[in-house]
Amino acid sequence: MKKMFCYCAAAIILTIGHGIFAYEAEAESSVVTTDSVIWQQTSVDTIEPTPDAEETAVAEGVEMGMHMIIADKTKVVIIPLSYILPIDVIGGKLSLGAGIPWIQKTSAVDETKSGLGDISLKATHDYGDEVYFRRIFSVIVKLPTGDEAAKFSDGSSAPLGKGSLDYAFAFSGIRRMGTFRLIGNAGYRFNGEFKDTVNNLTKKYGNVMNLLAGTEYKLNSQLFPFVYVRMVETGESETVWTGWLSKNQDDVKAIDLITGARYKVLGSISLSGALEFPVSRKYHAGVVEPPNKVTLTLKANYKF
Numbered sequence: 001m002k003k004m005f006c007y008c009a010a011a012i013i014l015t016i017g018h019g020i021f022a023y024e025a026e027a028e029s030s031v032v033t034t035d036s037v038i039w040q041q042t043s044v045d046t047i048e049p050t051p052d053a054e055e056t057a058v059a060e061g062v063e064m065g066m067h068m069i070i071a072d073k074t075k076v077v078i079i080p081l082s083y084i085l086p087i088d089v090i091g092g093k094l095s096l097g098a099g100i101p102w103i104q105k106t107s108a109v110d111e112t113k114s115g116l117g118d119i120s121l122k123a124t125h126d127y128g129d130e131v132y133f134r135r136i137f138s139v140i141v142k143l144p145t146g147d148e149a150a151k152f153s154d155g156s157s158a159p160l161g162k163g164s165l166d167y168a169f170a171f172s173g174i175r176r177m178g179t180f181r182l183i184g185n186a187g188y189r190f191n192g193e194f195k196d197t198v199n200n201l202t203k204k205y206g207n208v209m210n211l212l213a214g215t216e217y218k219l220n221s222q223l224f225p226f227v228y229v230r231m232v233e234t235g236e237s238e239t240v241w242t243g244w245l246s247k248n249q250d251d252v253k254a255i256d257l258i259t260g261a262r263y264k265v266l267g268s269i270s271l272s273g274a275l276e277f278p279v280s281r282k283y284h285a286g287v288v289e290p291p292n293k294v295t296l297t298l299k300a301n302y303k304f
Helices: 022-033 036-042
Strands: 011-014 061-070 074-089 092-106 112-116 120-127 134-142 166-177 180-190 193-196 201-204 208-217 223-234 238-241 244-247 252-264 269-283 294-303
Touching: 036 074, 036 092, 036 120, 036 134, 036 166, 036 180, 036 208, 074 120, 223 269
Parallel strands: 011 061
Antiparallel strands: 011 294, 061 074, 061 294, 074 092, 092 112, 092 120, 120 134, 134 166, 166 180, 180 208, 193 201, 201 238, 208 223, 223 252, 238 244, 252 269, 269 294
């Protein structure tokens, strides 16, 4: 009988400089780095290749890991869980999973506020062989489990969630050509709204689109270097009062170059690390752009 085991990893975001306004830094980190839904939609570096002819196909089982993100004033620990069902569904494998985030925010005077963030539930259908064309389609539902109204002792905002029920979709297409894997990924999220009954207002979040394309190279049976280009674009949110509407100027378009490697330690344990270089950041015309950030991410997954 296999023992249950969870292999943990950390992702440390190296920050170069600071944003001009607090909401600018938050807009960038929430969309590009500390957003657990974006992480679930674009985490293609953890997708194991379909087996070669001499290898054994991946069977059903539970997969666990840890992914920690440290931004300027925000820390997020995400625990990904997934279970591959022991049945074939429309010719492919169906897996069910969840992303459970724990969030900590720090104020200007180093006061911290922490708690459970917005949990995401995920269903994925994996179909096809990479020698021809592998298709992976995911549906994600983000629950408003985090405290959107959380505040520091001075009354300033420290939201641990968005307070909205969101729906997201992601599609990955993979084709193997010799020792290369060509990977394309696209996702879209329909964001809901948060009704603040205490202050009698509604916040309507803008939708989010993400695209990713790149390649992974099989250096040997354990080491797989990769390079991707990722684009994330979010729409501007609105705050609505009775008879009033405010545009929040928090729309962001980000393009990153991601380069790193995945390492297969054992058959059931894989690690990956990458540097994410900000190629472009485009904010609302009324916002002064903060300095760019370089990101180092480390992930681990264990299947039992």
